[in-house]
Amino acid sequence: MEFLNFLEFRITDFIDIVLVAILLYYIYKLVKGTVAINIFIGIVIVWALWKLTELLQMKMISSMVGGFMNIGLIALIIVFQQEIRKFLLLIGSTNFASKRSFIRHFKFLKQEALPTDVDVDAIVSACKNMGISKTGALLVIERNNSLDFIKSSGDKMNIEITQPILESIFYKNSPLHDGAAIVQDNFITATRVILPVSNDRSIPLRYGLRHRAAVGITEKTDALCLVVSEETGNITYIKTGDFVPYKSIEELTEMIKKDLA
DSSP states (O other): GGGGGGOOOOOOOOHHHHHHHHHHHHHHHHHTTTTTHHHHHHHHHHHHOOOOHHHTHHHHHHHHHHHHHHHHHHHHHHTTHHHHHHHHHHSSSSHHHHHHHHHHHTSOOOOOOOSSSSSSHHHHHHHHHHTTTTEEEEEOOOOOSSOHHHHTTTTEEEEOOOHHHHHHTTOOOOOOOOSEEEEEEEEEEEEEEEEOOOOTSSSSSTTTTHHHHHHHHHSSSSSSEEOOOOOOOOEEEETEEEEEESSSHHHHHHHHHHHHH
16 A cells, blocks of 8 residues: 555655754754743644644645645744744854864763863852842853844943952942843953843743843853842853753852853
8 A cells, every 4th residue: 555655664764753853852942941832832733633644645634734834834933933043043053063062962972071261160159259148140151152242232341250350340339230241251341231131931930130131141142141149149050041950059160161161
């Protein structure tokens, strides 16, 4: 029977399945935790139904579902515009395209973290002290995606990173404490920077505007963010739009060094 021809499995079919699985995995990661996840699951179900009806040669229902999929393409672009933007940034970023970062996606190919120019120890120590004194802070650490498009919203600087400098910038009576500070290499290149705020509804209400701004910039770029809460003194680590848990200051330091390597 002709419809059983799909049982003829070739190596190209295996590669095709793997590539589709990888693509779906990255799309799922982009929409995970947002209201778009339910739409994504619905699309997968409708698409699977469409292909099943085609396989079984149910022409009427197949043409109806196929027409819905074709007409709905424009609507999907509108609904998923934020996710599509984030996906294209992920694909086009030099961080993803570089050999080192590409290999990092395959966990069976282990590599040791290389040293970074950024003084991570000074940054984390400053955040720890600001947390003790409940001094609010927002630090954005640049990786491969340029942050020049947001630096213009603040005051340009060129200050080498030290623990006292960071603490003085975010001191409550400092004129520079409001907004974010941008870290490039081992220098603070801008202060009082205004960041794009995330509209993700899954962010818990206990997090304020600093955290939403950190999520917003890490959704649009590959930057890393550290947020010190003014209310609780807790230090939050955010990357790729997600809150990254850690158990100790030492673990946080190692995680940042690894992400910057």
